[in-house]
Amino acid sequence: MKPTGDIVIGLPKIKDIMAAADRIKGYAVQTPLIEHPVLNEVCGGRVLLKAENLQRVGAFKFRGAYNKICQIDGEEYPGGVVACSSGNHAQGVAAAASLCGLQSVVVMPLDAPRLKIRRTKELGAQVVTYDRDTGDRDAIARAISEERNAAFVHPFNDSDIIAGQGTLGIELMAQAAAKDAAPAQLLIGASGGGMLSGVTIAAKHFDPGIDIYVVEPDGFDDFSRSLKSGEIESNKRSSGSICDALLSPSAGAIPFAIVRDTIVGGLSVSDDEVRKAVRFAFNELKLVLEPSGAVTLAALLSGKLQTKNLVSVAILSGGNIDPDLFSEIIRAS
Amino acid sequence: MKPTGDIVIGLPKIKDIMAAADRIKGYAVQTPLIEHPVLNEVCGGRVLLKAENLQRVGAFKFRGAYNKICQIDGEEYPGGVVACSSGNHAQGVAAAASLCGLQSVVVMPLDAPRLKIRRTKELGAQVVTYDRDTGDRDAIARAISEERNAAFVHPFNDSDIIAGQGTLGIELMAQAAAKDAAPAQLLIGASGGGMLSGVTIAAKHFDPGIDIYVVEPDGFDDFSRSLKSGEIESNKRSSGSICDALLSPSAGAIPFAIVRDTIVGGLSVSDDEVRKAVRFAFNELKLVLEPSGAVTLAALLSGKLQTKNLVSVAILSGGNIDPDLFSEIIRAS
Numbered sequence: 001m002k003p004t005g006d007i008v009i010g011l012p013k014i015k016d017i018m019a020a021a022d023r024i025k026g027y028a029v030q031t032p033l034i035e036h037p038v039l040n041e042v043c044g045g046r047v048l049l050k051a052e053n054l055q056r057v058g059a060f061k062f063r064g065a066y067n068k069i070c071q072i073d074g075e076e077y078p079g080g081v082v083a084c085s086s087g088n089h090a091q092g093v094a095a096a097a098s099l100c101g102l103q104s105v106v107v108m109p110l111d112a113p114r115l116k117i118r119r120t121k122e123l124g125a126q127v128v129t130y131d132r133d134t135g136d137r138d139a140i141a142r143a144i145s146e147e148r149n150a151a152f153v154h155p156f157n158d159s160d161i162i163a164g165q166g167t168l169g170i171e172l173m174a175q176a177a178a179k180d181a182a183p184a185q186l187l188i189g190a191s192g193g194g195m196l197s198g199v200t201i202a203a204k205h206f207d208p209g210i211d212i213y214v215v216e217p218d219g220f221d222d223f224s225r226s227l228k229s230g231e232i233e234s235n236k237r238s239s240g241s242i243c244d245a246l247l248s249p250s251a252g253a254i255p256f257a258i259v260r261d262t263i264v265g266g267l268s269v270s271d272d273e274v275r276k277a278v279r280f281a282f283n284e285l286k287l288v289l290e291p292s293g294a295v296t297l298a299a300l301l302s303g304k305l306q307t308k309n310l311v312s313v314a315i316l317s318g319g320n321i322d323p324d325l326f327s328e329i330i331r332a333s
Numbered sequence: 334m335k336p337t338g339d340i341v342i343g344l345p346k347i348k349d350i351m352a353a354a355d356r357i358k359g360y361a362v363q364t365p366l367i368e369h370p371v372l373n374e375v376c377g378g379r380v381l382l383k384a385e386n387l388q389r390v391g392a393f394k395f396r397g398a399y400n401k402i403c404q405i406d407g408e409e410y411p412g413g414v415v416a417c418s419s420g421n422h423a424q425g426v427a428a429a430a431s432l433c434g435l436q437s438v439v440v441m442p443l444d445a446p447r448l449k450i451r452r453t454k455e456l457g458a459q460v461v462t463y464d465r466d467t468g469d470r471d472a473i474a475r476a477i478s479e480e481r482n483a484a485f486v487h488p489f490n491d492s493d494i495i496a497g498q499g500t501l502g503i504e505l506m507a508q509a510a511a512k513d514a515a516p517a518q519l520l521i522g523a524s525g526g527g528m529l530s531g532v533t534i535a536a537k538h539f540d541p542g543i544d545i546y547v548v549e550p551d552g553f554d555d556f557s558r559s560l561k562s563g564e565i566e567s568n569k570r571s572s573g574s575i576c577d578a579l580l581s582p583s584a585g586a587i588p589f590a591i592v593r594d595t596i597v598g599g600l601s602v603s604d605d606e607v608r609k610a611v612r613f614a615f616n617e618l619k620l621v622l623e624p625s626g627a628v629t630l631a632a633l634l635s636g637k638l639q640t641k642n643l644v645s646v647a648i649l650s651g652g653n654i655d656p657d658l659f660s661e662i663i664r665a666s
Contacts, residue, residue, distance in 0.1 A: 032365035037389050053619040056370050115616075282659075283448075286386040286652030288619040319619030326615075327660035 011258060012159045014205040017166035017198060020067040024167060027099060028063050029055050031168070033175035033313075038284045043300055043307040046181055049285070050172045053293050053319030057123070059245075060168055060195055060317050061085075061092030065153065067164030069096040072151050079148030080104050084137035086245050087116025088292075088318050089155040094125035105150065107141045113244055113290075115322045132239050132247075156194030157252035166198025172313060173206040185211040185305065187267070187296040187314040190223050191248035193255030195317065200259050212263040213305065215295045217241040217274070222250050224266025232256050242271040245292035245318065267305065269298040275329050277301055278321075282330045291325075293318035344591060345492040347538040350499035350531060353400040357500060360432060361396050362388050364501070366508035366646075371617045376633055377641035379514055382618070383505045386626050386652030390456070392578075393501055393528055393650050394418075394425030398486065400497030402429040405484050412481030413437050417470035419578050420449025421625075421651050422488040427458035438483065440474045446577055446623075448655045465572050465580075489527030490585035499531025505646060506539040518544040518638065520600070520629040520647040523556050524581035526588030528650065533592050545596040546638065548628045550574040550607070555583050557599025565589050575604040578625035578651065600638065602631040608662050610634055611654075615663045624658075626651035 034049045052060040069081055080103030083093040090106040097104035104125040108117055109132035121127055128144065130137055145152040154161060176183050186203055190196040196214055203210050214223045220241055225233040234250040241247060269277075274291045277298035281289045289297070296314035299305060305312070367382045385393040402414055413436030416426040423439040430437035437458040441450055442465040454460055461477065463470055478485040487494060509516050519536055523529040529547055536543050547556045553574055558566040567583040574580060602610075607624045610631035614622045622630070629647035632638060638645070 027370075029367075029369060032367065034362075034365065034387060036362060036387070037360075054367060054369070058617075058619055282621055282656070284391075286391055286621040288615055288621060323615070323660075323663040327656075327664055330656040331660055 010159050011254065012163040012166065012198065012201060014201060016159065016163040017170060017202050020163040021167040021170055023070055024063055024066050024164065027056070027066055030171055031055050033172055033179065034285070035179065036285055043312065045307045045310045045312060047300060047307065048176055048179065048181060048183065048311065048313045050168060050313065050315045051287060052168060052315060052317050053287060053289055057088070057091035057095050058318055058320045059088035059091065059293070060165055061088040062095055063167050064161035064164030064194055065089065065092035066096040066099070068153055068158065068160040069093065069100050069102065071160065072100070072102065074102055077149060077151040079150030081153050082141050082145045082148065082150040083107070083153040083155065084141040085155055086247065087112045087120065088245050088320060090116060090120040090125065091123055091320070093153055094120050094123035098124040105144050105148065107137050107144070111239065113320065113322045116320050119320065156192030157254050159254065161194050162198040162254060164198070165195035166202045168315070169199035169202025173203055176313060181311045183207070183210055183313045184310040185213065185312050187213050187215050187299055187305070187312065189246060189292060189295040189315065189317050190214045190216060191246040192252040193223060193259065194252065197255035197258035199315065200262055204262060214263060214266045215299045216266060216268050217243040217246050217295065218268045218270045220246055221266060221268040224268060226251055226256060227260065227263065227266055230260065242274055243292040243295060245290070246295065267299045269295050269302065269304070273298040273302045275332070278329045279332070287316065288319040288321065288326070289316055290318050290321040343492050344587065345496040345499065345531065345534060347534060349492065349496040350503060350535050353496040354500040354503055356403055357396055357399050357497065360389070360399050361500070363504055364388050366505055366512065367618070368512065369618055376645065378643040378645060380633060380640065381509055381512065381514060381516065381644065381646045383501060383646065383648045384620060385501060385648060385650050386620060386622055390421070390424035390428050391651055391653045392421035392424065392626070393498055394421040395428055396500050397494035397497030397527060398422065398425035399429040399432070401486055401491065401493040402426065402433050402435065404493065405433070405435065407435055410482060410484040412483030414486050415474050415477045415481065415483040416440070416486040416488065417474040418488055419580065420445045420453070421578055421653060423449060423453040423458065424456055424653070426486055427453050427456035431457040438477050438481065440470050440477070444572065446653065446655045449653050452653065489525030490587050492587065494527050495531040495587060497531070498528035499535045501648070502532035502535025506536055509646060514644045516540070516543055516646045517643040518546065518645050520546050520548055520632055520638070520645065522579060522625060522628045522648065522650050523547045523549060524579040525585045526556060526592065527585065528648070530588035530591035532648065533595055537595060547596060547599045548632045549599060549601050550576040550579050550628065551601045551603045553579055554599060554601040557601060559584055559589060560593065560596065560599055563593065575607055576625040576628060578623070579628065600632045602628050602635065602637070606631040606635045608665070611662045612665070620649065621652040621654065621659070622649055623651050623654040
């Protein structure tokens, strides 16, 4: 018995990401790379948006979850899978497990958006809640894993998860090339860094000269600080940002090992800048973004990066937002 | 002097649409053809969505307006252009005129969505309002055209406008082929029929066997009735549907001549079905749709058409919706 599942701790290579792309084909959406003249005008250069809010389950997380879970042997893990997540990995795991004929349990914070909890259940998972400030979600998930003989699916510190998220990097580089665009810089949001690291491997494979920036909410900029100090830093708080999906206390060891000498640096954005980006996406782009999915757009719109006469690519990572919060944001002026 | 502008009244051919595609290249967005597993599951077949809500100005109308206006000689028409529109053609004309260095005046109904009036002004047009139930917008626009020596840009009864809208039909057929999909049927919303007829020419050029359906709001189904009677029928009312962009009193003569023997028939949808579709697009597709832009999705979701084991394509024509109305719709359950 392997009570914590087969967590793969090696560093993934481009061939692992390409293998993941084969596995998820036909299950994940090949999301569009969107270019909009209004955003180009605002930024004074070309901006390409990888719209992962249009992904299955409304966030990129399905890619990694499916790549991981489709390789899990149901006979070896009769309890299926267990995961902890603030909501998007939860939905990815629930959807992937259902597609693979496995049961799933997801440990979610009590203050997760109601929409995310409801959708995770609708996708077939059993949801167990915990208090974000006092509970230890990993401990709870591992206990469930042992009890049920279920494979633990880590949200980011797993080579298969990272390879799955990296598939969007392969896609976006090919899509940019098809638009005759050579991206100078790439903006990626991060919490634990699964997508950040997977996409970094893919993007650097196709263009070693591309500059990659991590974008985080103000006060949750552990990745930025870790890049400066060279060690994994932690956030002081575990709640208190509108970006509910980007509150992981610190970077994963595997993601950090991948990006520490590879990416240029970090940017952080305020809740207010994120709200403006969500509103811009509604008004101009006609896309539904959740706050965490809009941090890269927020960084661009608030001029945190030089974009003039450059090609910039930003990943819009998700769109799972409660209708009440979305209404509040789009009705403000 | 040609006070009503150079309205082109011949029937456009596929070569005219291809020429239009060349003209709008680099100005219009090549919008994605989106496929989402949840919608496929609901419909029991593949559904491909041409997301024209992601077009410049948030609706397909920019295509036709730019194709028309970029051919207008500013010396011949020193007053620029004049148009009448409930809001999306207005924005298309305003944006195209600004890009071409021409002035624009748009005649809009008093009850047009505030967002559409505001955005039309922001795009550089002067807006003149009229009462939808008592005023004659064409007469007002023609008077302005004569007074200012401005070219009149009809919203649909013009071969150049139809050819411009038809460009999205070329795109979607190529995009469907790239997804290894051979569409059996194509759903298109219609008011005056400019897009309907342009896309019909393009789609039938690439696949003469494709079945095309026009979708209209309940009570504004003049196209459906016209197809049955063989003559251009009118709607009794000029207001009273949530689909503010689909209230034209009757089909244009040129569009009707193109589609009368070509398309299969009509479907109509209720306001409530449209609201459900807008909500579905928010929750599942993460797209912002205006009611008029969601009629085809409404027809699919409410099962008005057999979709099982077929490939269906639906055009999502626009996403310009007031935040208050959008909030009301997404918060309802």
